[in-house]
Amino acid sequence: MKRFLTLLLLPFFCAPTFSHSAETARPNILFAIADDWSFGHAGAYGCDWIKTPNFDRLAAEGLLFNRAYTPNAKCAPSRAIILTGRYSWQLEEAGNHMAIFPAKFGGYVERLEADGYETGYTGKGWGPGIANNDKGKPRKITGKNYSKRKLKPHAAAISNTDYAANFSDFLDAVPGEKPWAFWFGTLEPHRAYEKGVGARLGKKTSDIDKVPAYWPDNETVRNDMLDYAVEVEHYDDHLGKIIAALEAAGQLDNTLIVATSDHGMPFPRAKGQVYEHSNHIPLAIRWPKGITGQGRKIDDYVNFTDLAPTFLEAAGIQDPAPVMQAISGESLFDIFKSDQRGQVNPDRDHVLVGKERHDIGRPNSWGYPVRGIFKNNQLYVKNFEPDRWPAGNPETGYLNCDASPTKTEILNLRRSGENRKFWELCFGKREPEAFYDLNKDPDCVTNQIKSASFAETIDQLKSELESQLTKQGDPRMHGNGEIFDNYPYSSKATDNFYERYMAGEKLKAGWVNPDDFEEKPLD
Numbered sequence: 001m002k003r004f005l006t007l008l009l010l011p012f013f014c015a016p017t018f019s020h021s022a023e024t025a026r027p028n029i030l031f032a033i034a035d036d037w038s039f040g041h042a043g044a045y046g047c048d049w050i051k052t053p054n055f056d057r058l059a060a061e062g063l064l065f066n067r068a069y070t071p072n073a074k075c076a077p078s079r080a081i082i083l084t085g086r087y088s089w090q091l092e093e094a095g096n097h098m099a100i101f102p103a104k105f106g107g108y109v110e111r112l113e114a115d116g117y118e119t120g121y122t123g124k125g126w127g128p129g130i131a132n133n134d135k136g137k138p139r140k141i142t143g144k145n146y147s148k149r150k151l152k153p154h155a156a157a158i159s160n161t162d163y164a165a166n167f168s169d170f171l172d173a174v175p176g177e178k179p180w181a182f183w184f185g186t187l188e189p190h191r192a193y194e195k196g197v198g199a200r201l202g203k204k205t206s207d208i209d210k211v212p213a214y215w216p217d218n219e220t221v222r223n224d225m226l227d228y229a230v231e232v233e234h235y236d237d238h239l240g241k242i243i244a245a246l247e248a249a250g251q252l253d254n255t256l257i258v259a260t261s262d263h264g265m266p267f268p269r270a271k272g273q274v275y276e277h278s279n280h281i282p283l284a285i286r287w288p289k290g291i292t293g294q295g296r297k298i299d300d301y302v303n304f305t306d307l308a309p310t311f312l313e314a315a316g317i318q319d320p321a322p323v324m325q326a327i328s329g330e331s332l333f334d335i336f337k338s339d340q341r342g343q344v345n346p347d348r349d350h351v352l353v354g355k356e357r358h359d360i361g362r363p364n365s366w367g368y369p370v371r372g373i374f375k376n377n378q379l380y381v382k383n384f385e386p387d388r389w390p391a392g393n394p395e396t397g398y399l400n401c402d403a404s405p406t407k408t409e410i411l412n413l414r415r416s417g418e419n420r421k422f423w424e425l426c427f428g429k430r431e432p433e434a435f436y437d438l439n440k441d442p443d444c445v446t447n448q449i450k451s452a453s454f455a456e457t458i459d460q461l462k463s464e465l466e467s468q469l470t471k472q473g474d475p476r477m478h479g480n481g482e483i484f485d486n487y488p489y490s491s492k493a494t495d496n497f498y499e500r501y502m503a504g505e506k507l508k509a510g511w512v513n514p515d516d517f518e519e520k521p522l523d
Contacts (some may be wrong), residue, residue, distance in 0.1 A: 032125075036262070058259050062296075065302060076098065081303075085108070089356070092490075096484060106323035108408075120183070122185070123187055125141065144170075156194035162271035215426075238272070267402075267404060268426035270360050277327060279353045299342045300343055371474070378461070380434070382433055383431065386429060391426065394521065396498055
């Protein structure tokens, strides 16, 4: 099967070529990624309860993307997609969470370094997992680590890493006029949060314009959202300090800056799932020397496979080999060089999404395989194993959903018999297929898969999804999807978690509360 797939992929994965504008010097590249920040939660998108003046500046002086998506809404596979320009179902072990990153899949940072760039990172790079080279040595997959500078955080759960100061150390270390690429990755707004920090810092629950329909709208949930807001603002604050450092060094205008998040917020039915609020992410890009116009808002569907080829083209690199394998995404230079707003390239009319195994806690270390397609503000989803629990088994704590006051509230509402609706939406089992009209249902709470009025659209989306996945060599399309469940975890401590826990071992997962574990399996 493996040899067959290799032969199948050869015609499709022709290495793209990259052009480079002769009048533009090789730019520096700053990639600024938050951990678990949802689309729409920025001033540039009209949000008032989260203040992001520095992200907003990038959008005003560059491009703001309204339809940017990660193909996989979990930290490690999402970041692997960014680095390689390939979909997670094309990355073997790296398509899973807490995985071993195959040495054969090089990333754009390593490719830039091979072409003369100085590279570094601070905070969170790729992970969690193991990324070694073919000799078993740790890879500089996001560059050299800069982490010595610390600060006293203004909230108990915020990291003490001084991201901006570490970036300044990197900038000072870059030799002469050498171009550089830096990965600025905050740990925020990943869980956990200081409970009540939003209110403590003066935020008001009444400022939140809307609570998603799959959570109860009450003070517990709204305060949880405010605590999340504080952590998003911490990312934005350090982004601003880094921009200031670039201005002071005279390097701002020849730095391609990409500001984004790896996936949606760490709340039930967002992070780790396949919905609008799971995969839709904020994205602003500034590069005056390489982007036409300022303040353009872009409606093209773009995704994380498009970033690596964009960075390579900006650097004038013609071929991703030998460091990287062939890239599936398309450079964003068509959008950069246009002066249009809205839909720039009519061919950018959809994105593919999906997932395999995320966190531990299911029997046999199973994942929850999904594929989907966003197009025309609609979403079609295929759940390959609907008999499994989508957020992880209840008896082991729904481990594909981080602990939070919102999660606890929803679990308690079901346990008390007061309200089961929110539990069903966030944790209950799902139908084999789903279709959502995001124009009327952006929260994806009404599955219209059986609606006669959408039957033709659903058939078209399903056909397009299957056709593209087949061309991409997705094992799910070639009868070998179980391979993802058989890949090892990066840590032996997580092996057979479900079986060991059910056998009586005193195991726990640090990202969920002990009370998240149900006393017995649920039907």
